[in-house]
Amino acid sequence: MTSTSRFFLRALTALALSLFLWTAAALAQxxxxxxxxxxxxxxxxxxxxxxAERASDDRLETLRTQVADWREQFLAAQNANASRIQTLQAQxxxxxxxxxxxxxxxxxSEQRAVLNQQLAQQRAPVLRAEAAYSRADAIIGGIDRIIRERQADALLEFGPSPLNPVHWPGALQNVQTTFVTLWQEIVQNVSTPANRRAAVRNAPSVLLYLVIGIMLIARGQYWARAGVEKLRAGTRRGTGVFRFLVSLGHILxxxxxxxxLLQAVAATGFAIDEWDVLLNKLPLWAAMLFGIxxxxxxxxxxxDEVAALPLPAEERPKARRLSNLLAVLYVMESLVATLIELDGYSPQTAAVVQFPILVLSAFLLFRLGRLRNDAAMVGSDAAREEGAGDFRLRFAKxxxxxxxxxxxxxxxxxxxGYFKVGEALVYPTIATLALVGLVMVLQRFINNLHELILGRQPDHSESLLPVLAGFILSLAxxxxxxxxxxxxxxxxxxxWARAQEGISLGDTRISPTSIIVVVLVFAxxxxxxxxxxxxxxxSVLPKTKMDQGAQNAIVSGVGYVGVFLAVIIAVTAGGLDLSSLAIVAGALSVGIGFGLQNxxxxxxxxxxxxIERPIGEGDWIEVNxxxxxxxxxxVRSTRLETFDRYDMIIPNADLVSGTVSNYTRGNSLGRIIIDVGVAYGTDTRKAERILLNIARxxxxxxxxxxxxVDFMGFGADSLDFRIRAILLDVGQGLAVKTEMRHQIVEEFAREGIEIPFAQRDLWLRNPEVLADxxxxxxxASQERDAQSGQSRPVARKSNAIMGDERVAEDGEDG
Structure with missing residues (x-):
């Protein structure tokens, strides 16, 4: 498939997608x-x-969901009869x-009354939907206010201090009771004959799950590495991509x-209710541990390829250990919170049990933050030495x-005593670090994937795709x-609902759907x-007889018209009313008349x-x-490449209103003129024949x-001739002139014709007066030297002629 075919296919796909979204938006209304x-x-x-403010949070959330669904219906109903209302208003x-x-x-008057009555009838459902929408919006706002106030009160609630020794014995007793109860119940469940018979019946399933689990744990990393190597098939590109896939296989x-293995345990049927809750959460906890x-x-x-921070090699194992320990503590906190919820621990017991995990998590968090800060300082110093900054390093700092x-x-x-505040600070920070690390790792994977596809580094290819991918990941x-x-x-x-509602500009409502439709249709x-x-x-223009300048003009004109039509069609497809922009256009016209006139x-x-094409691309012109x-x-300027190989940007107004010499407009023919002179006494007929033969x-x-060849006249120093010749390509005029001048010198030397140059003779009147x-x-100078007692060498007579009375003391010229 050629590039043109692929481009045509992409264009048809984009057009079909835009039309589909446009139709879906219209049907949704x-x-x-x-x-x-x-x-x-x-x-x-x-x-x-x-x-009343007595309902629970779950009941309020359920009610809010129902009201939100009704609000969406009212929002859609506000667009009912829109076309009919617009038609009546136009009438x-x-x-x-x-x-x-x-x-x-x-x-x-009768027609006006009928139209107003019909307009009122058509607008009645819209007004009722707007009133219902406002009521639903107020109810949702009230529910959100109650839930936020409850969350704030729960967060700032002052509870028992975990450092109070009075709470320690009771907490220890409650924890001991929990584990003893779990063990006794599981032992009782296993010793029941009915459960044993059920386990024996399920033995094949349990054995199958056990074999699968053990094999995946024991050989999973080897299989992942072998599968990726087979997928790689010997290619040397995309090392980062395949390394990423191997790492995923190692944990997945x-x-x-x-x-x-958990399914094997569940298939035995020995678990009880509390164990079922723990077993249901074990996959999530395992995913946290493996993911971190x-x-x-x-x-x-x-x-050397580091996704997050360029830490020194000796610091990286420490960072990995801290991250893995934080993951373990995070899972332990979730486990303890689950046990507290199951057994209904008192606030004192909950604070005492959860406080050690919180302190250890905060300590490891502090160590990891210090490590990141030191790494960012080192990276910033290196970047500063190179004269460039790194946003990632500043963000890590x-x-x-x-x-x-x-x-x-x-x-x-x-x-x-503000235990909820401590939890709301420490554990979300751990999750935030994990999320930031995930974004950085995925961004590095996209860069490696870009390298695999294009075969070059993203930094060297100057591609915008990795940057946009990182931006989209950050938004997600x-x-x-x-x-x-x-x-x-x-x-x-x-x-999202507020975004879907959009904003109103006059009679037009701009929503994300309309924006997407506008962008897709324009694309x-x-x-x-x-x-x-x-x-x-x-394909088309090269088969015509138009020159290259005319072809470029047609192509540019089609581009301007196409973009203009694309904008108009896209705005219309998005449902935007351009008539409401008349005031803005009137205000802009004032600015255009003054500040934008150039x-x-x-x-x-x-x-x-x-349109007129006085000049075209490839023409040789002279401007100023x-x-x-x-x-x-x-549309704004013309780029001219001078013969010194630099670009000169010329405003188009200067080319239209000023004087422009076009040497190659229509064809490349052009005339050259070469002036040459011969000495007086030369046979002019012979010189003319020689020059004419050289030109021909x-x-x-x-x-x-x-x-x-023209005999131009009698000059002050020579007999002046001029060669006039038309060239096939005037762009070669300088080279032709140079070659013809060489030939003129050679032929004149061979024929004994002299090319004179300016000479001047100096005549002096009354030289005897000058000698006296x-x-x-x-x-006079000799007498002065005798009176002063000095003996000087003979000075130049030229110095005496010029009136210079000083005599050189070093005897340079005797």
């Missing part, structure tokens, strides 16, 4: 009428629960304003083995400082980050425009250049004494019109 009677019942009950506007003096005819297959271990290996690996602060404040708040991590720090799922859905139109330009440039002038001049070749004509014998000189003056000056 045609919603059925909501059942307002049922809604009134639900809304009344919800308002009563909000006023009323066509009638014009009603005269104040009452001179309107009865027929027009053993994790599946753990899950198989994998992230630590990827972020702080032994090789900030994250390390925050982690250290949390590692100190968290245990202190828990020890005082924001909802997870919000959930980690206590946000509810309802908060995220509320943000499809732009791709079709580029496809048409490519077809014209490569830009508009250049734009219009660019259109004129493309500067010669060059036209390389590109855009050159390969670049046309014989129709034939070259000519020199002698008198010389005698």
């Amino acid at each position: 045609q919603a059925t009428t909501p059942d307002y009677s049922a809604w009134d019942t639900i809304a009344t009950r919800a308002e009563a629960m909000i006023d 009323i506007n066509a009638l014009g304003p009603e005269p104040e003096d009452g001179t309107e005819t009865a027929e027009i 297959l053993p994790y599946l083995g753990i899950v198989a 271990r994998w992230l630590a290996d990827q972020a702080f690996n032994k090789d 900030l994250l390390g400082r925050i982690t250290q602060i949390v590692g100190i404040i968290g245990p202190i708040m828990a020890a005082i 991590a924001l909802p997870l980050l919000a959930l980690i720090w206590g946000a509810r799922v309802a908060d995220l859905t509320e943000i 499809a139109g732009y791709m079709l425009t580029r496809l048409m330009q490519g077809a014209l440039r490569t 830009i508009v002038s250049n734009f219009v001049s660019g259109i004129i250049l493309l 004494g500067t010669h060059g070749i036209v390389k590109d004509i855009s 014998q050159h390969d670049m000189v046309l014989m129709n019109p034939a070259p000519a 003056a020199v002698e008198s000056r010389w005698s």
Whole structure:
């Protein structure tokens, strides 16, 4: 498949997708009428629960979900009869304003009344939906307020201090009772004959799960490495990608083995209710342990390719150990919280049991934050020496400082009695570090994948794809980050609902759906425009008799028209009313008239250049004494490449309003002129024949019109001749002139013709007077030397002639 075919296929795909989304958005607007009677019942009950504030959080969340569904229906119902309402409003506007003096005819008045009545009938469902939407929105706001207040009260609740020794014996007794009860119940369950018979019946399943689990745990890493090597098939590119796949296999297959072992335990039927709860959560805890271990290996690996931070080689094992210990403590905290929930521990016992895990987690968090901060300082110093900064290092430095602060404040708040505050600081910070590490690892994987596909490093290819992928990963991590720090799922859905609601600009509502439709339709139109330009440039225009400049003008014109139509169609498909932008366009026209007049002038001049084509790409032109070749004509300026190989950007207005010399417009023919002089006394007829033969014998000189030699006149130093010749390519004029001048010198030397040069003879009047003056000056200087007692060498007579009375003391010229 050729590149043109692939491009055409992508264009059709984008167009089909945009049309599908456009149709889906249009169908979504045609919603059925909501059942307002049922809604009134639900809304009344919800308002009563909000006023009482006695319902549980789960009941409020369920009620909120129901009200949110109703609100979406009301939002869709607001667009009912939109086309009919727009048509009626246009008909009323066509009638014009009603005269104040009452001179309107009865027929027009009756028609206006009918239209207003129909408009009111069509707008009634819309107004009712808007009122119901406002009521639902108020109910949702009330439920969110109650839940947030309860969360804040629970977080800031002052509880028992875990450092109070009074609470320790009771906590120890409760923990001991929990484990003894679990063990006694499992022993009793195993000793029951019915359970034993059920275990014997399920023995094949248990054995199968055990074999699968053991094999995956024992051989999983080997299988992952062998499978990736087979997939790699000897290629040397994409080492980072295949290493990433191997690392995934190293944790995924053993994790599946753990899950198989848990299934084997569950298949025995010996577990009890509390053990079932723990067993159901074991896959999640195992996933946490394996996932953190994998992230630590990827972020702080032994090789030079480090996904998170460029730590020194000796510090990377420490970072991995700290990360794995934090994962273990995180799982232990979840296990203890589950036991507390199952057995209903008192607040005193819960604080005492969870406090050691919190303190250890905070200590390891502080150590890891200090390690990250030191690494960021080292990386920043290296980057500063190289004269460049690294955002990742600065971010790691900030994250390390925050982690250290949390590692100190968290245990202190828990020890005082604000245990929920300590937990809300320490454990979300651990989860945040894991999320940041995951984003960095995935971004490095995308860079390696880019290298595998294109065969070069992303930094060297200057590709925008890895940067965009990292940005998209960061955006995708924001909802997870919000959930980690206590946000509810309802908060995220509320943000999405507000985004779907959009914003109103006049009579137009802009929503994410309309924006997506606009972007996709414009992308499809732009791709079709580029496809048409490519077809014209490569297939259609080369078969015509138009020159290259005309072809480039047509291609550029098609591009401008296509982009303009793509914008209009995209805006219309998105449901945006351009008439509401009339005021904005009027305000912009004032700015265009003053501040943007040069830009508009250049734009219009660019259109004129493309239509009239006084110059074209590849033409040799002269502008303000500067010669060059036209390389590109855009809507604002023209790029001229001079013969000194630098680009000169010329505003299009200067080319339209100024004087431009085009040496190659229409064809490359051009005339050259060579001036030459011969000495007086030369046979002028002979010189003329020699010059004419030199011009005729050159390969670049046309014989129709034939070259000519003109006897220009009698100069001050020579007899002046001029050669006039038309060349096939005037761009070669300088080389032709140089060659012909060489031939002129050679032929004149062979024929004994002299090429004179300017000479001047100097004649002196009354030289005897000048000689007497020199002698008198010389005698005077000798008498002065005798009176002063000095003996000087003979000075130059030229010095005496020039009046210089100083005599050189070093005797340089005798």
